[in-house]
Amino acid sequence: MAEPLRIRAGDSDRDAVLQVLMDAHAAGRLDMAELDERQTQVITSRYLDELKPLVADLPEGNSLVLMTGPHQGRGLATGPGQMPALHDQDAVVSTVAVMSGKNLKPARGVEKLTSFQFWGGDEVDLTEAFGPGVTITYEAVAIMAGSTITVPEGVRVQDDTVNIMAGNEIKSKAQGDGSNGTLVLSGFSMMAGHTVKLTKNK
Known part of the structure; x- marks a missing residue:
């Protein structure tokens, strides 16, 4: 049985994961050491399956969806209304x-x-x-x-x-x-x- 095809991650995929990590750090879920460790893994990741575990345990990462099936290859994406843009008035x-x-x-x-x-x-x-x-x-x-x-x-x-x-x-x-x-x-x-x-x- 053939191994499942691994999809390569793009810059937009890595940026989305890095943003989630920063939001989780700001919320107090990751300390500086954990943040640095995960950010380093993101930068060196080549495939989407390497990125998903880095945010799987964070509520901020729930909005990241691995697109499969007919959308295969589009990478990590967010659904409508998820991960809203930050506004300047936010604390x-x-x-x-x-x-x-x-x-x-x-x-x-x-x-x-x-x-x-x-x-x-x-x-x-x-x-x-x-x-x-x-x-x-x-x-x-x-x-x-x-x-x-x-x-x-x-x-x-x-x-x-x-x-x-x-x-x-x-x-x-x-x-x-x-x-x-x-x-x-x-x-x-x-x-x-x-x-x-x-x-x-x-």
């Missing part, structure tokens, strides 16, 4: 950047941004999200990657990241006195780093 925003990146502009009310980055990074404008007493955490796992984060005047930047052959650049003008909120950088970077800069005056 937690999760992103995945694999050899790519997004332009993000969260509104007031966001408390945490989580990101997995591999040879990529986002442009994050936090100008409208900050204000007196506001604390926003930017937690990222960055491998040969990094984001550019823009903050308004008066924001204090606290760097709690763990770095290997890497580091963050906090522009001197971007380091405020905390009168307009606090940005906490956390997570892990390898051969990578983020840049925090001040919003340009219009």
Whole structure:
């Protein structure tokens, strides 16, 4: 009896799984070590059957469906109404950047941004999200990657990241006195780093 055909995974399949892992981490289901271990497996996976077990025990992964039968070969997909797009007003925003990146502009009310980055990074404008007493955490796992984060005047930047052959650049003008909120950088970077800069005056 012939072995069942194994379907190769595409970049969109891996991105979908990485997003689920980031959402699960944000919800407290995976710690940083577990997140890093599974993300590494995702990046090195070649077949769809290698990806599914990485999210099978996570509620966030229920919306990932392995398409078979007449849809065979389409990979991992989501059904209508599942995995809705994140909105800026959400308290937690999760992103995945694999050899790519997004332009993000969260509104007031966001408390945490989580990101997995591999040879990529986002442009994050936090100008409208900050204000007196506001604390926003930017937690990222960055491998040969990094984001550019823009903050308004008066924001204090606290760097709690763990770095290997890497580091963050906090522009001197971007380091405020905390009168307009606090940005906490956390997570892990390898051969990578983020840049925090001040919003340009219009």
